[in-house]
Every structure is written in C-alpha cells, then in structure tokens.
Amino acid sequence: MSETATITIEGKQYEYPVISGTEGEKAVDVRKLRGDTGYITYDDGYGNTGSCLSDITFVNGEVGILRHRGIPIEELAEHSSFLGTSFLVIYGHLPSNEEMAAFSDRISRNADLHEDFRHHFSGFPTDAHPMAVLSAMLNAVGCYHSEMTSNNREQDLEHFDRAAALLISKVRTIAAMTYRMGAGLPFVSSRENIGYVENFLHMMFSEEGAEYQATPEISRALDLFFLLHADHEQNCSTSTVRMVASGGANMFASVSAGVSALWGPLHGGANTAVVKMLQAIHDTGDDGSKFIEAAKSGKARLMGFGHRVYKNYDPRAKILGSATEVLLGSLGHSDPLLDIARHLEKAALEDEYFIERKLYPNVDFYSGLILKAVGIPVEMFTVMFAIGRMPGWIANWREIATGSKRIHRPRQIYTGKVDQHFVSAE
Ligand code: ACO
Secondary structure (H helix, E strand, C coil), X not given: CCCEEEEEEXXXXXEEEEEECCCCCEEECCCCHHHHHCCCCCCHHHCCCCXXXXXXXXXXXXXXXXXXXXXXXXXXXXXXXXXXXXXXXXXXXXXXXXXXXXXXXXXXXXXXXXCCHHHHHHXXXXXXXXXXXHHHHHHHHHHCCHHHCCCCHHHHHHCHHHXXXXXXXXXXXXXXXXXXXXXXXXXXXXXXXXXXXXXXXXXXXXXXXXXXXXXXXXXXXXHHHHHHCCCCCCCHHHHHHHHHHXXXXXXXXXXHHHHHHHCCCCCCCHHHHHXXXXXXXXXXXXXXXXXXXXXXXXXXXXXXXXXXXXXXXXXXXXXXXHHHHHHHHHHCCCCHHHHHHHHHHHHHHCCHHHHHCCCCECCHHHHHHHHHHHCCCHHHXXXXXXXXXXXXXXXXXXXXXXXXXXXXXXXXXXXXXXXXXXXXXX
16 A cells, blocks of 8 residues: 555545655645645755655665666766767766767857857946856857747747757856956857867967966866766756746746746855865965854855765765865865865864854865866856756756646745735825
C-alpha cells in the first residue's frame, strides 16, 4: 500500500499521499489541501517546500553531496569540462564525441553579437553595473531572434538547441563587452578554433597587436569555476527562471530574470562580497579573528559561509579551495586574502557559534579568489557566476516548457487592514 500522511485540522483527519524521490527524499503532496480544508501551508522562504519534480540535479545538504544527472560533482570536476557538463545538465546524458563536437561548434558559431549591439552598449552609462547590463542584453539578444522568443512553447522548443547554444555563447560575449565598455576599451571580436574559456579571455583581455594568451592553468581554473556553477537545483535564480517560464515566457526572458535574481549579495553577489570582506579585513590589519567576533555578535555577516541547503561542507567550496592554491602556486603568486580566508575558515569551523548553526564555506567563499588570480575585476564576479549558471537555467526552463502546464502562483496569508473605506484627501 502506498504511504500517506495524516493531517488533523479542526479535529478532522485528512490523508495525503507521500511521494518519494529516487534518492529517497520524501514529500507530502498537499495539492488538494486547500480544496479539502480551506487551509494552505505557510513556509516563509520556502525552506520546506518542494516546488517541482526535477531530474536534473540532486543536492544532499546534510552530507554535502551534489550530483548532476546522477554523476558526482567531484567526478565531473576531475574528468569533464564546462561545456561537457553543460551538455549533461541540459540534455541528461554525457555527450558522445560527435555530440560534443556539434554542441561546441554551435556555441563557437554563435559567439558574435549583431553589429547593432554597439548602440545598445553605448546607451548605458559606462559605470552601469555589469549585472544590470547582462540582464538587459540577454533580453535584447532575444529581440534579434523572434523565431525563438514567440512565447509559444511548441515554437520556442523547436528552436531549443540553437537558442541554448546561442545563450551559452553570447552570455560570454556580452560579459566581455561589458567589461571593455566599463574600462573604455574597444570591443574585441571572438576567435574561431579556440576553446570556450580561451575565447572569453581573448575577448576580455586581448589588445591591438597583443593577443591575450591564457596559460593552461588559468584556462583550467576558469573552466572549473564555470563547471562548478553549472546548476544547483531550486536556488533563488533558478526558481526565478522556472517561475517566469511557468507563465509561458521564452528562454531569453526567463534567464534574463534569473540574472537579476542572482545579483543579490545573499545569492550570486556573495562572491563579490567575500572578496570585499577579505580586503576590508586585510586593510584593517585583522587576521580575521576580530571579524569572526563581529559575525557572531550579529554586527557583520561572514560572507561565503552558510547555506540554506548545505549543513555540511559545500563540495564545490572544497574543490575551489584546493584549486585556488594550485592556481596561485602555478602563477607564483601569493595572496594575503587567501591566508585570511584560510584563517577565517579554520576559526569558524572550530567555533561553537558556527558549529551549532552548521555554517560551512559555500561555493562563493573561494571562487572570488580564483577570479581575482585570473585577473577578473571584482565588479564582474557575479557576471562570471551567471556565465557558469546558464546551462542550469536553460535545463530548468526546458523542464518547465516540456512538462509543467501550471503557472507558478503561490498564495499568501493576508495580514493587512480590514474593512477600510475610501476617505477623500479634502
Ligand atoms: N555569518 C554569520 N551568521 C550567519 C551566517 C553567516 N554567513 N549565515 C547564517 N548565519 C546565522 C544567522 O544569523 C542565523 O542565526 P540565529 O539562528 O542566531 O538567528 C542562523 O545562522 C541561520 O541563518 P539563516 O539566515 O536563517 O539561514 P538561511 O538559510 O536563511 O540563509 C544564507 C542562508 C542566505 C546563505 C546565509 O547563510 C547567508 O547570508 N550567508 C552569507 C551570504 C552568502 O554567502 N550567500 C551565498 C549563498 S550560496 C549561493 O547562493 C551561491
């Protein structure tokens, strides 16, 4: 007999089905609750709400497990590339050599932006925040592809492969152009026959007569950074993408909303906040000890620590922590901010406040130090996260477009005034 859960409301009992995921997670299916009882569930911040069934990514935050399509992130980090993992996340299986070649080729061929984009860029103030520019530009790209942005699901899905490749490719071009716009530098066209990351670094840093040559260590570190950000189930930005998609909006509009959601410091903006925090600690001559005390007393927040889902080490933080040391070693650099980060991590992991609340480093704790070592300016960090997260947003958009027919529309408990009447200002 299938499992059920009994809910007692006003002395009356109601039975609801229990549904299980393939990893054994359980949920009470309350879809009929309001119809049966007039009650809804209340879950501020959605910490106990499963908003969907999904077969893309599995996270077990208690143990510190992250798997895409069943494959552990550690194995992907060791054996795959950002584009290989993007294919896996989007299409559900590891690519064959032929599939990989076709996918990479579609991405390479779609790197350049329409010439008119120069006008869009020149419409922004040069100090516009790169996340604002990115969000606007992704929607703008859609305007040049009306066949992919019809808001008719069948039609938009017919063009899915091309639209996905186009977004993965152009998000990188937009990011590089935004950086160059802010720095007052001329735009650089993409190059054929070089890798995804190398092409990005070329568009960011090449100068007239001086092609930027990425070292293998830099390319690998950045590729790993993107790979580790590829997807992370129902986080704030991905849920936003799904929410927007549920209304029938096309992929470009949906991921553009995802960028806006990612921008905030509690989400993707944390990678910028971590490096600013480490720099501020360094500037005051603290080794992190005073800052830990401030975080415990609520006067500061230890950015890059804590997670809604992980109550253990975020596996991505572990990989990035080691990768930062490898990269700095290969560059022959040392970074005092890495020493502070290591000290903060050690002190926090031994401190009762952080132990009790199960606060561990998250993906953003070390990612900014990798980006800094690669030479990416701090204000671009969250844009880098967006480049990495694009395949996850695309895969989640597709799950909605091919599966769910219902618009996402939570309810609320109204706590405002009742029975008021209009009173004229006179
Ligand atoms: N520093 C100090 N205390 C913290 C921290 C932190 N980074 N994070 C949580 N706490 C404390 C809270 O003050 C709270 O304490 P209390 O019980 O005494 O009130 C307790 O731990 C629980 O914290 P919540 O805020 O309820 O946890 P929630 O799940 O809502 O928030 C979040 C998770 C937003 C990630 C939070 O830990 C945070 O702000 N971290 C810093 C920002 C950050 O790194 N964000 C990136 C997340 S990963 C990502 O989005 C890519």
